[in-house]
Amino acid sequence: MTNSIPTDSVGLVTPQTHHFDKPLTLRSGKILPSYDLVVETYGKLNADKSNAILICHALSGDHHAAGFHSVDDQKPGWWDACIGPGKAVDTNLFHVVSLNNLGGCAGSTGPASINPKTSKYYGPDFPVVTVRDWVNSQARLMDRLEIPKWAAVVGGSLGGMQALRWAISYPERLNHAICIAAAPKLSAQNIAFNEVARHSITSDPNFHRGHYLEEGTYPKQGLMLARMVGHITYLSDNAMRSKFGKSVAEIEEEGNNFGRDLRTGKLSFGFNADFQVESYLHYQGERFSENFDANTYLLMTKALDYFDPSVDYEGDLSKAFENCSCKFMLMSFSTDWRFPPERSRELVNDLLKARKQLSYVEIEADAGHDAFLLPIPRYIGAFSTYLKKVYSEITGHAS
Amino acid sequence: MTNSIPTDSVGLVTPQTHHFDKPLTLRSGKILPSYDLVVETYGKLNADKSNAILICHALSGDHHAAGFHSVDDQKPGWWDACIGPGKAVDTNLFHVVSLNNLGGCAGSTGPASINPKTSKYYGPDFPVVTVRDWVNSQARLMDRLEIPKWAAVVGGSLGGMQALRWAISYPERLNHAICIAAAPKLSAQNIAFNEVARHSITSDPNFHRGHYLEEGTYPKQGLMLARMVGHITYLSDNAMRSKFGKSVAEIEEEGNNFGRDLRTGKLSFGFNADFQVESYLHYQGERFSENFDANTYLLMTKALDYFDPSVDYEGDLSKAFENCSCKFMLMSFSTDWRFPPERSRELVNDLLKARKQLSYVEIEADAGHDAFLLPIPRYIGAFSTYLKKVYSEITGHAS
Numbered sequence: 001m002t003n004s005i006p007t008d009s010v011g012l013v014t015p016q017t018h019h020f021d022k023p024l025t026l027r028s029g030k031i032l033p034s035y036d037l038v039v040e041t042y043g044k045l046n047a048d049k050s051n052a053i054l055i056c057h058a059l060s061g062d063h064h065a066a067g068f069h070s071v072d073d074q075k076p077g078w079w080d081a082c083i084g085p086g087k088a089v090d091t092n093l094f095h096v097v098s099l100n101n102l103g104g105c106a107g108s109t110g111p112a113s114i115n116p117k118t119s120k121y122y123g124p125d126f127p128v129v130t131v132r133d134w135v136n137s138q139a140r141l142m143d144r145l146e147i148p149k150w151a152a153v154v155g156g157s158l159g160g161m162q163a164l165r166w167a168i169s170y171p172e173r174l175n176h177a178i179c180i181a182a183a184p185k186l187s188a189q190n191i192a193f194n195e196v197a198r199h200s201i202t203s204d205p206n207f208h209r210g211h212y213l214e215e216g217t218y219p220k221q222g223l224m225l226a227r228m229v230g231h232i233t234y235l236s237d238n239a240m241r242s243k244f245g246k247s248v249a250e251i252e253e254e255g256n257n258f259g260r261d262l263r264t265g266k267l268s269f270g271f272n273a274d275f276q277v278e279s280y281l282h283y284q285g286e287r288f289s290e291n292f293d294a295n296t297y298l299l300m301t302k303a304l305d306y307f308d309p310s311v312d313y314e315g316d317l318s319k320a321f322e323n324c325s326c327k328f329m330l331m332s333f334s335t336d337w338r339f340p341p342e343r344s345r346e347l348v349n350d351l352l353k354a355r356k357q358l359s360y361v362e363i364e365a366d367a368g369h370d371a372f373l374l375p376i377p378r379y380i381g382a383f384s385t386y387l388k389k390v391y392s393e394i395t396g397h398a399s
Numbered sequence: 400m401t402n403s404i405p406t407d408s409v410g411l412v413t414p415q416t417h418h419f420d421k422p423l424t425l426r427s428g429k430i431l432p433s434y435d436l437v438v439e440t441y442g443k444l445n446a447d448k449s450n451a452i453l454i455c456h457a458l459s460g461d462h463h464a465a466g467f468h469s470v471d472d473q474k475p476g477w478w479d480a481c482i483g484p485g486k487a488v489d490t491n492l493f494h495v496v497s498l499n500n501l502g503g504c505a506g507s508t509g510p511a512s513i514n515p516k517t518s519k520y521y522g523p524d525f526p527v528v529t530v531r532d533w534v535n536s537q538a539r540l541m542d543r544l545e546i547p548k549w550a551a552v553v554g555g556s557l558g559g560m561q562a563l564r565w566a567i568s569y570p571e572r573l574n575h576a577i578c579i580a581a582a583p584k585l586s587a588q589n590i591a592f593n594e595v596a597r598h599s600i601t602s603d604p605n606f607h608r609g610h611y612l613e614e615g616t617y618p619k620q621g622l623m624l625a626r627m628v629g630h631i632t633y634l635s636d637n638a639m640r641s642k643f644g645k646s647v648a649e650i651e652e653e654g655n656n657f658g659r660d661l662r663t664g665k666l667s668f669g670f671n672a673d674f675q676v677e678s679y680l681h682y683q684g685e686r687f688s689e690n691f692d693a694n695t696y697l698l699m700t701k702a703l704d705y706f707d708p709s710v711d712y713e714g715d716l717s718k719a720f721e722n723c724s725c726k727f728m729l730m731s732f733s734t735d736w737r738f739p740p741e742r743s744r745e746l747v748n749d750l751l752k753a754r755k756q757l758s759y760v761e762i763e764a765d766a767g768h769d770a771f772l773l774p775i776p777r778y779i780g781a782f783s784t785y786l787k788k789v790y791s792e793i794t795g796h797a798s
Contacts, residue, residue, distance in 0.1 A: 028668035128668040188639035188676040192631045195677040196624065198670060199684075203620040205604055221602040225595065229628060232591045240587035267705060269427035269527040271597060271697055274704065277587040278594040285598075298670055305673065306666060337736075 008084045009076060010042040010067035010091050015107060018144055024102075024137060027306075030127040034116065037141055038063050038107030039099045042083060043091030045147070050394040052147045053089060053387075054138060054174075055079065055098040056155030056162035059230070059300045060292060062106035065098040066091075079156075081375040088383035093391045094151065102137050103129045103299040111295030112213060122295075124210025129299060131158070131307045135165045139173065151394050152176035152387065156372035157339065158300070160330075161307045164347070167324040168309050176390050178329045178383075181336055181372040183343035184317050184350065185308035190338065193233055194301040197226035201294045210295050223294045224285035231284050236335035236368035244277040317346075318353035328358040329386050331379065333371040359386060407483045408475060409441040409466035409490050414506060417543055423501075423536060426705075429526040433515065436540055437462050437506030438498045441482060442490030444546070449793040451546045452488060452786075453537060453573075454478065454497040455554030455561035458629070458699045459691060461505035464497040465490075478555075480774040487782035492790045493550065501536050502528045502698040510694030511612060521694075523609025528698060530557070530706045534564045538572065550793050551575035551786065555771035556738065557699070560706045563746075566723040567708050575789050577728045577782075580735055580771040582742035583716050583749065584707035589737065592632055593700040596625035600693045609694050622693045623684035630683050635734035635767030643676040716745075717752035727757040728785050730778065732770040758785060 005011050017038050024032045040063045045052060055065050057078070066083035068076055077098075083089040089096055100108040103126060111126040142150070153166040153174050160182030167177040186194075201207060204222030208215045235243075273279045313319035328351055332344035341362050351358045361382040365371040371379065404410050416437050423431045439462045444451060454464050456477070465482035467475055476497075482488040488495055499507040502525060510525040541549070552565040552573050559581030566576040585593075600606060603621030607614045634642075672678045712718035727750055731743035740761050750757045760781040764770040770778065 030668075187636050188643040188674070189631060189634075189636040191674050192627075192639065192676050192680055195672070195674075195680055196627050196631070199627065199681075200599060200624050202670060203624070225599050225602070225624065228591075228595050228598065232588060232595070235588075237586050237588040240591065244587040269429075271601060271701070273594070274701075275587070275590050275594075277591050281591055281594055282598075302670070302673075 005068060005071070008086050009080065010084050012071070013040050013042065013064075013067040013069065013077075015040050015063055015069075017107060018141060020137075020140060020144075022140070024133070024140075026127050026133045027130045028128055032102070032109070032127065035102060035109035035137070036107070036113075037099050037102070037109075037137065039097060039141065040064060040066075040077075041098070042066055042096040043094050045095035046395075049147055050149070051093065051151050051391070052095045052097060052145075052149075054142070054150050054153045054166075055083070055089070055096060056134075056138070056153065056159035057098070057101065058155070058157035058159045059304065060288070060297075061159070062104060063098050063100040063108075064106070066096070079373065081373060082380065082383065088380050088387060089154065090384070090387065090391075094387070097141075097145065097147070099138065099141060101129070101134045103296055103303075105293035105296040110293065111210070111299065112293040121211075121213040123213060124295060126295065126299070128302050128306075130303055131161050131165045132169065134303070135162055135169050138162070138166075139170055142173070148173075150174040150176075151390055152178055154178040154180075155182075156180040157182055157369065158304055158307075161304075164309060165307075167326050167328065168320050171323050171325045174326045175394065176327050176329060177324075178331075178386070179344075179347070180331045180383075181333055181339050181344075181369055182330075182347070183339040184310065184346050186305055187343075191305050193229060194305055196229050198298055198301055200225040200229070201298060207294065210298075212294065218289075219294045220289045223289040223292065223297060224282075226297060227288040227292075228281045228285040231281060233338045234368055234370045236337065236366060238335055239367045239370075240277060242366065244275065244280065318350040321351055321354035321356055324354070324356055328356055330358065330360045331363060331372075331382060332361075333363050333365045333367070333369070333379075335366055336369045336371060338369040404467060404470070407485050408479065409483050411470070412439050412441065412463075412466040412468065412476075414439050414462055414468075416506060417540060419536075419539060419543075421539070423532070423539075425526050425532045426529045427527055431501070431508070431526065434501060434508035434536070435506070435512075436498050436501070436508075436536065438496060438540065439463060439466075439476075440497070441465055441495040442493050444494035445794075448546055449548070450492065450550055450790070451494045451496060451544075451548075453541070453549050453552045453565075454482070454488070454495060455533075455537070455552065455558035456497070456500065457554070457556035457558045458703065459687070459696075460558070461503055462497050462499040462507075463505070465495070478772065480772060481779065481782065487779050487786060488553065489783070489786065489790075493786070496540075496544065496546070498537065498540060500528075500533045502695055502702075504692035504695040509692065510609070510698065511692040520610075520612040522612060523694060525694065525698070527701050527705075529702055530560050530564045531568065533702070534561055534568050537561070537565075538569055541572065547572075549573040549575075550789055551577050553577040553579075554581075555579040556581060556768065557703055557706075560703075563708060564706075566725050566727065567719050570722050570724045573725045574793065575726050575728060575785075576723075577730075577785070578743075578746065579730045579782075580732055580738050580743075580768055581729075581746070582738040583709065583745050585704055586742075590704050592628060593704055595628055597697055597700055599624040599628070600697060606693065609697075611693065617688075618693045619688045622688040622691065622696060623681075625696060626687040626691075627680045627684040630680060632737045633767055633769045635736065635765060637734055638766045638769075639676060641765065643674065643679065717749040720750055720753035720755055723753070723755055727755055729757065729759045730762060730771075730781060731760075732762050732764045732766070732768070732778075734765055735768045735770060737768040 160179035204219035559578035600621035603618035
């Protein structure tokens with residue numbers, strides 16, 4: 001970290017672990033007898049407990065959404081651009097709750113946890129969890145924290161899907177669902193990319209059918225590849241272009257001139273990284289593979305693939321929304337090709353058909369799907385304005 | 400195959416191998432002392448040898464572009480939709496030459512060939528070849544076949560890049576360059592996908608630094624993954640959607656309803672293929688991995704990455720085109736996100752800047768990059784009309 005904590009940061013935060021003994025029946029029919037959820041909170045809960053916001057994380061996120069765990073941290077939480085005093089999710093106004101979802105690998109019970117029944121790692125025996133399972137576990141957390149109703153449930157990508165599920169499953173327990181860069185369900189292409197990621201993990205010889213921790217090994221290459229593929233889909237073609245260079249035509253030696261994308265040395269005429277984008281992907285993949293559990297990655301991608309709230313309503317998503325009583329705020333980003341604006345517009349159409357109150361903002365941004373993590377002024381502006389209105393509603397006066 | 404050969408097929412064809420003893424100096428500076436090129440031809444060369452068309456293949460293509468090798472063949476050559484009597488590349492009018500490029504694995508000298516110096520497989524010692532090297536080797540083949548000038552050099556994707564290179568390197572030896580679904584150079588995203596493919600191959604423990612043939616093994620999983628990723632990028636999101644189903648909400652059992660993409664069974668709540676697109680990708684990847692050489696795949700992707708004719712002209716592609724004397728025909732497809740229409744328009748702009756004669760057609764098609772392989776009526780129409788004009792030019796009368 002820099003020497004001092006920025007003034008618009010929530011500062012130093014300490015995660016708390018909540019243990020749950022009541023068995024949780026999952027969508028698969030399997031039962032999780034007990035589990036832990038690790039949680040961070042930022043900002044104070046007000047006297048009538050009306051200012052709580054739940055943050056739901058995406059595929060590789062966790063409870064550490066904002067602030068720092070220690071003054072030595074190199075980076076703040078994953079959504080620090082949006083959460084903090086004076087930021088879009090203003091911790092001067094709101095009490096923010098952020099958890100690591102079930103199946104995660106950052107402290108909540110997941111495949112890398114010890115199964116109390118066997119005293120071994122869960123590994124591949126950890127059950128497949130769905131968005132609905134997560135929302136059910138989050139509702140229990142809400143009870144534990146004695147929060148009667150969320151001012152808002154907020155998430156981007158897979159997190160946005162949780163916000164939608166909240167609106168459908170627990171209509172009386174949230175005032176607003178804020179769903180950013182998400183989709184009503186995955187496209188075949190989305191599922192295909194997820195399957196490539198899974199296949200790269202499960203075909204790594206060090207995967208050992210998911211029992212790699214017991215074997216004292218790790219499917220590093222597989223997880224690295226999975227992340228490399230994922231990373232490409234999070235960025236737009238334009239974002240990559242501006243990050244790794246337009247044409248830089250340099251003369252190397254007579255008769256042997258090649259263009260490159262911000263390459264520093266000569267072309268290798270071999271299979272080393274010739275272009276900066278290659279080294280960048282390696283670095284991203286490698287760093288991720290050292291900090292994330294492969295079985296969790298599999299679970300998260302399956303939760304994405306299985307998400308489709310319309311299935312209880314004969315495929316008609318507008319019917320799924322009919323009983324919702326919260327207001328909706330949706331945002332999408334112009335160059336997001338993982339969950340492009342058209343997917344958010346599908347949601348808008350079904351919400352309108354169900355006669356729900358909604359706001360929708362489409363943000364021009366070059367950054368692709370990852371835009372939802374970035375401090376893009378129009379995005380932060382719209383996000384912030386909306387939550388100020390939410391605050392006025394719950395407190396009865398302007399913020 | 401079906402019981403009889405279709406009447407619009409070139410019929411049974413037999414590849415021929417041409418051996419070249421004159422050393423070929425490559426762009427890398429390395430020298431290939433001798434090599435074979437395997438070739439197919441369709442249609443008759445006319446008396447003044449003016450009706451020859453060169454077909455250049457893309458990443459995974461080869462010399463077998465049309466017709467059948469035996470009556471038992473299940474499938475014709477890869478571009479049979481476009482080459483044959485009465486088809487766009489009309490073999491009643493043209494003499495068509497199609498080869499497997501150097502570094503390939505279908506008969507021309509490549510990594511899976513025996514290095515005469517060592518009597519072992521070339522493997523990773525086969526030099527990196529570039530589009531320019533291919534075009535140089537194709538010019539030698541042209542001499543061998545005693546063809547003075549191509550009526551047209553034609554290719555899609557990486558094949559289109561060869562057509563451009565022909566126009567620049569050998570301006571006096573072709574009348575038309577037909578460049579379909581290509582780009583002036585790769586984007587960072589293109590390179591990133593190629594690098595994922597390469598990394599998946601080279602990190603497969605059976606790769607043995609490229610010496611897998613000597614080791615009697617094969618990086619099957621790596622090649623399979625590479626193809627799976629590639630395959631996603633060849634199809635549009637829409638094409639996948641229509642191939643693998645829109646929402647099919649079926650009731651399975653009470654309280655356990657899920658939507659799926661044309662899935663037949665129940666959701667597995669495990670890591671088997673739950674969606675048809677997953678099985679489809681597995682099948683494509685598996686089939687490919689059994690029929691293609693992994694080292695060749697590496698070489699082909701590097702040839703793509705290195706392609707950029709502007710580098711000899713200080714990054715100004717229009718200058719690269721200045722000495723071209725052929726006419727150009729470019730086509731692109733609306734949903735191609737690998738080499739989208741914008742990339743073809745870049746080519747158009749630089750050709751116009753260089754004051755070259757050109758035609759450009761943008762085809763509405765749902766099939767993504769793969770559209771160039773398919774018998775899409777507007778595409779075949781434009782392609783066919785153009786080549787009929789080419790035929791009129793060379794023969795001085797209407798076809």
